[in-house]
Amino acid sequence: MSIELPLFYVYLVDSTGSLLMLALAVWIFREAYCLRRHSFMHLYLFLLSCSLGTFAISRAIGHILSYFLRYTGRSELWEAIRPISGGVNTLLFVIIASLSFYYGIFRNLQESRDREKERHVKEVQKARDFLQMVIDSLNTQLVVIDRAYRIVMANKKFLTDMNLSKEEALTYSCYQLLHNACDTVDDCQKDESESHLCPWKKIDQGEAPVPMTHVHKNPATQEERYTEISASPVYGDEGAVEYMIETLTDVTDKVKLEKLQQEKLTGIIELASAVAHELNTPMFTVLGNAQLLRRQMKTDAPGKMELNTIIRNVKKMSQLTKEMVNITEYTTKDYVDIEKLFDIAAASGPKDEKPDHWQIERAQRETRWLNLEKLAAMGQLTASVAHELNNAINIVLGFSQLLLRDANENSQTHNDLLKIEKNAKQCQHIVSGLLDYTRSMAREKQLQDVNQHLKDVLKLVAHRMALGKIEVVTEFCPDLKPVWMDPDEIKQVYVNLLNNAADAIQQDGQIRIKTAFDPLHQHILISFSDSGPGIPNEVMDKLFTPFFTTKENGMGTGLGLNVSRDIIRKHGGSLEAKNQPEGGAVFVIRLPVDPGEPQPV
């Protein structure tokens, strides 16, 4: 069976389709043309569209021409054109196929390159993260500054201290952020005379900059802080310095402490000089009176030996005073004022050899330490001399009081001894000022056996107790753990409590000292109980109040118990007072047993 199908529809579809394809080819070309430069994929689509468009045009023209020529009876002309049209179409197919395959190959290469790049980026990021982690873990501020003084990197510590986010910090210049009074770098560099030497300058001179101290203003708190800066250059590929790494350490507390210590030490030296001067008169009065008394006494007279001891100790006092004068002279004579030296050098030296700020900064740093070390040593020496002086005075005072007890009240000897006692007390008063000052210096704790320490203190007050006929009974707990303490300060507490007890008893009584261990709280307990009248209930609350005293005028300052409580508290312990049921007062010291390392008080 055969069907005749009208070819007219084929011609119609073909002609219309060809015209449509022509229009579509132009449109596709226009769309692809706009995309061609965005990426390789777009370029491929552009070339593909161009090829397809050309093919569509070629084919459409071929078909239309075919119908037209054949319809108009010029088949032979079409037969001549036909192979050309077919050939062009074939060529375009090959071009389209080639483009597609080339695109695929190129994409493969590109994907492999992208993977490699991604892996590389990941590795770089990992290294970067690690570096950032290390930098952020630093406990000092770290900041990287470029040649234009811009902050290009900052660590966590810096950002936290400045109260800034990373993005905010990167918008600042170093002089704006740290010297926020400066709007421009020139303003900042004008400040150089005030220890604001810019580390960039030294790096430009090709030398590693010395550490320097700047006064930085914290933008968050507006507080001025002493900051020690250490800068290191970062070299670029061409060997030129491109960045600078600055580590900033806040040394405000250190500088303040240094200044305070220096002031204190200078104060001690100055005070020692004054003390040495003031001691002269009473000391030689004591010596003169003692020597006069000795001359009046017969060789075997009672009290001669005591007088000899007094004279010997006064001579010792005189020697110690001379020593103190020597120390103060030595300290003040050799104190190096580096700025003065540089002023002289700058004024007299040739222009090229004038010291710059860097040399001054370095020399200042070195000499400051030298001076401080020297001052510390001299201060320590002065303190020990003052201590020895005090011991000698105590002996003089003790023996003069002993002699006074046995002397006839209306005799000349009694009057002379009174003069000796009075002047010795004056010496004691003068030296006590210096001793108090030296005690306020920084001390170190030591591991101390409480029982042994108490025994040593008791030796000091034995004379006082003997004078008042006061019996001291000790009940020391054996095998007590040693305690970290400042022995001098604790000694002061013990002496205060013993003196108070002796004052309360006045004459004929007993002081009982007990030590014990509290295993529950890990405390050492030290109690001082006396057989005195006890503490009146109305003063019990005010007992530790500063300047509160029940003693007669001139007999007490009212600071002893207050200072004692503060000292014990500084040691992490407590001081309590109460009355005993059987009469008398008891003071209990609790000191914690500290197994750790010694810490400065």
Add this chain to the structure above:
Amino acid sequence: MRSNRPSIKRSNPRSARRRLLWFISGLCCLLYDVHPALAIQPHGAPEGLYAHQIAHLGFLIAMAYIWLRTRHRTGEGWRLIRLSFVFFAVWNMNTFINHGISAALDPTKFQGDMGTLPRYLVTRSTLDIYFFFGQMDHFLCIPAALCLGLGLRKMRRAAQHTFSDDVY
């Protein structure tokens, strides 16, 4: 003392002799039946059709390949562009088959006159009917071009807003 110069590996004389024997045998075979050779080979009529058909196959494979390469792309316009690749592939297949049928078709099946154009196609088999409908291939290539154009337009508009890698 050993020399640092690279040593030249000497070939085995027996294997060299064997290779020479093979070469001479091959040469003798070639010279056995010798004819005069033409420097330029003539190309007859069917070659054009074959080249065109091969090009169609290349086009078809290229479209399938590019569709596979871009099948995971999610950017603007890619769905339409991939659809255009499918249409072009199908169009290629149809044209390839039609060219094949056309070459084998009996010219007497074209009847009637419309200028020198035939008016009817007398179909006696399914292939004839397929040929008739296959001739109207614009139903495939126009949607292909349309999809490509629309896809490119979408892509251009997206690229104008952002140059993200998504459209890449």
